[in-house]
Amino acid sequence: MKFLDCNECKQLFYQKEIFVFGAGVDGEKLYSKLADIITINAFIDNKRYGDGNLLCGKEIINLEQFRQRRTSKQPIVVASYRFMADICNQLVEEGFVPDKDFFIWDDMYIHHQDAITSRYITFMSNIWRDKKRETTDRIILVPFDSRHDQNSVQYAYCSNYLAEKYDASIFGYCRYGASAKNASKVVFDIYKAFNVVGLVDSALNADLQKESDIIFDNIWRNLYTWEDWKNITIYGICFGTTVITDFLRTELPDYNLRSERICTFIKKTIDTIVFWYRYIEKHNVVTVLLADAVCWEGYIRDIAITKGIPTYALEYIMQKAYLNFHNRHDAALHFKDMWNQLSVKEQEYGIKWAKERIEKRISGDLQDVNEFVAAHLIFDDKKQQVLDQDNKIKIIICPHIFEENSYQFEQIFDNSYMSWLCHLGELSEKTPNYHWYLKPHPCGRRRDFIIMANFIERYPKIKMLPPGVSAVQLKKEGANFALTVCGTIGHEYPALGIQVINAGQNPHSAFHFTWNPATKEEYDKLIMNLDNLEPKNNLDELYQFYSMNYLFYDWEYIPYKSIFYQNPFLSMCKEELMLYGKELGTWKYEEYMKEWTPQRHKELYRKMECLFQKMDEWEETIFYKRQVSVEN
Helix, strand or coil, X not given: CCEECHHHHHHHHCCCEEEEXXXXXXXXXXXXXXXXXXXXXXXXXXXXXXXXXXXXCEEEECHHHHHHHXXXXXXXXXXXXXXXXXXXXXXXXXXXXXXXXEEEECCCCCCCCCHHHHHHHHHHHHHHHHHCCCCCCEEEEEXXXXXXXXXXXXXXHHHHHHHHHHCCEEEEEEHHHCCHHHCCHHHXXXXXXXXXXXXXXXCCCHXXXXXXXXXXXXXXXXXXXXHHHHCCEECCEXXXXXXXXXXXXXXXXXCCCCCHHHHHHHHHHXXXXXXXXXXXXXXXXXXXXXXXXXXXXXXXXXXHHHCCCCEEECCCCCEECCCCCECEHHHHHHHHHHHCCCCHHHHHHHHHHHHHHHHHHHCCCCCCCCHHHHCCCCCCCCCCCCCXXXXXXXXXXXXXXXXXXXXXXXXXXXXXXXXXXXXHHHHHHCCCCEEEEECCCCCCCCHHHHHHHHHHHHCCCEEECCCCCCHHHHXXXXXXXXXXXXXXXXXXXXXXXXXXXXCECCCCCCCCCCECCCCHHHHHHHHHCHHHCCCCCCHHHHHHHHHHHHHHECCCCCCHHHHHCCCHHHHCCXXXXXXXXXXXXXXXXXXXXXXCCHHHHHHHHHHHHHHHHHHHHCCCCCCCECCCCCCC
């Protein structure tokens, strides 16, 4: 089976029409690189197809629709690194011939090895050879993904330290339920180089499949609402929030919670839970290392933690995980108490600093904003009017990103963004005295566009605002209220005079410059009586929060970026790299080999004990304070 890079695709399909199998990040990347010289008819996807569903302006269809649309033997190009082997097997079973009916795009060298990867495998093997040990019955689990990502460095140091500490063997698990049998052999060779013994095959045997089917039948017959989802409990563990976040991060939400698509998802989810519960029950797993420890990984996380197994997140953060883990966001719930621990001089400085920074931020200064978010923000006013010009109350709905983890705090609408959005859609039908608008998230991508378009179609009383319209313009045109679950607009819009209503716990809950109803009933009471709502103009508390969040609190409790790497590009995710015209790839291996030294390696390995101790000791109520000079 031949693997094609971009140049080979251009030569083979120049001025021809193709279909791309994969409507995710890889399909999107292929389109951006090849659409100027190759005609892409549509994307094929097993999950994201549907009437009106688009990616890069092209329809997303299923395989049966492809058969109907294919008119002149147009080929399929598979663009899905994580599920490439599964898709190829599916196509072969459907009678399609490799290298004739379908081809594989592997511009990232995931499934065939380039020279850099070959050198990197030898390099890693030489580094970790002295830590290689005999296989034991004690197991350290590490994340495996069929992608070239520098996170393998963190995994190597942490897993080998723990393997030595517990005299354990290192095994990988395939993220997102991908098949171990179809994992990238190239990437797995890298893992073997740092002493990973094998990959856990999560396929169910006959007995486990029977057990899973029984559990599914019992759960599915009672699954009708998002509240039912939130309460999903298996083996005495409440997986509800994890199931919701996994679904919203990877699937296209369905307004019919009894649809075939959702039924398939729930069944596969229960298969995952059954396998990992029985695997961890049967094996002597001493530590679980996860990537981000949320969404799909939450199933393994909650099972391991319930059984008392230490569990850690290592991707773009280093932190000990807990049930319904959602990063370190809970620290913000204690910012008011932490503020009171500052000296009077520090508080005065913080207020002054925050006031100046917020004024600059409103004017377009983005130094306190994440680089990726900042690149998508627009502060210039649109030439055209975007809000209706009358005396009706104007409400701006600010949805979150579905391509990311949707659970950062406890939410009053069943921990489901979709439950919240649908509730707002229903309220829009009952409030003729309001104008409702949807402001797309500036960093929305792929599924976000599909979900928002479907939402507007279902609830026509809500109008979609043009991309990039600024909050400044919305205020000028009369926006009164903005609705979010827990977003940063909570400390952005109040400075402009737009009242923000949250839908659950949020970073601003400890303060009184936003509205924080505690129940659905309180929420509806606020929404239905906006004309009687007294504005919250507590700017002092806004300044307190802002200075705590951006000045005094040290979010980089463990600065893994500088600990593991010298080159800042090596610790960046794909979205951050895009800002510099770069993408994930084997070039990271080359750069890492350049900066590595035996001395740094020894020093870093010695730090592992301290790093794990710090992760174990972190508490959300403790004020981890930055060193800030408050001298004038």
